[in-house]
Amino acid sequence: MTEETVTPHYCIGCGAQIQTVDKTAAGYIPASALKKNLAAEDVYCQRCFRLRHYNEISDVRLSDDDFLRLLTQLSEADALIVNVIDIFDFNGSLIPGLHRFVGDNPVLLVGNKVDVLPKSVKRGKVKQWLQQQAHAAGLRPVDVLLTSAKNGYQLDELLQAIDHYRAGRDVYVVGVTNVGKSTLINRIIKQATGTQNLITTSRFPGTTLDKIEIPLADGQQLIDTPGIIHHQQMAHYLGQRDLKLVTPKKPIKPRTYQLDSGQTLFLGGVGRFDYEQGPHSGFTLYFDNNLYIHRTKLSNATDFYSRQLGKLLQPPRPKEVATLPALKRIQFTPEEKSDVVFAGLGWITVPAGATVSGWAPKGVAVTLRTALI
Incomplete structure (x- = not known):
């Protein structure tokens, strides 16, 4: 003991x-x-x-009970809520039920990791799309901003927006795990002070079990909260080495495949896409540039996967195969050009009327949304 x-x-x-x-x-x-x-x-x-x-803020994860307690704090506060989401994984980075707990507090939606989107994507369209997706999820943000915690893209604009919308109130920064929230907080601290070494321990008197309170110039607080676990994220089913192979760090280079019905694309060993019915069509893939894509016949796909998982189809690496849940299938026939999204992995843009299926490890969300691009 x-x-x-x-x-x-x-x-x-x-x-x-x-x-x-x-x-x-x-x-x-x-x-x-x-x-x-x-x-x-x-x-x-x-x-x-x-x-x-x-002066580094690192994330910790909340249990489900802690998560409910944090949401209750948000509903009782008089503050600006800054909700950081991952542009590359919008569905997987939404906080379940957040709109029911913010009360009358304004929500500023911040799309992080804009640096991994293809360079041809217009930022204005992305903001408009994020606004629409937030509304569909029941969230009504007062504004949407894009940033990159990695390179500081539009950080000054973000700080100005926070100062404007908080109107002298506290600021709660919330987000699920793996969205880069703490990296962004560290960027904000460095930007506001000019140096990482200026802020000392005494500047953080409100540090508690579930949050870090950073004093603002007017006596209010910028409150960093722990990362909330979203159980449908791919990150919870892969080891760190495998996760690095599917998480984009550079701008994505879209890959287009011309498919006939009855063909399958494997996304390494962690995802599968079947084109079940429709005319010869182009499908554009948005995944990490290094993710291995393998095309095969739909009729042979299940047998091929059982033989090649952890071999030709990586990730996962061989020793991680046993812990990966079996792939689960979800079928779609979109009425308009849409994205089939594999939470935490990426998405495939499909034409209207095509009958397709997306497969992901059981527990990982596969959803259909209006095409982002």
């Missing part, structure tokens, strides 16, 4: 119970570091340690 089990310890920075098991959960600290810090009695979790010494 470990000492952690016998005598619980708590981070003096955020109050989370110290644990050495889950790097993504609150209170994590490497076991070796815990032994060193126990002697000094001042134990900081890894998240608070990085905040104190490097």
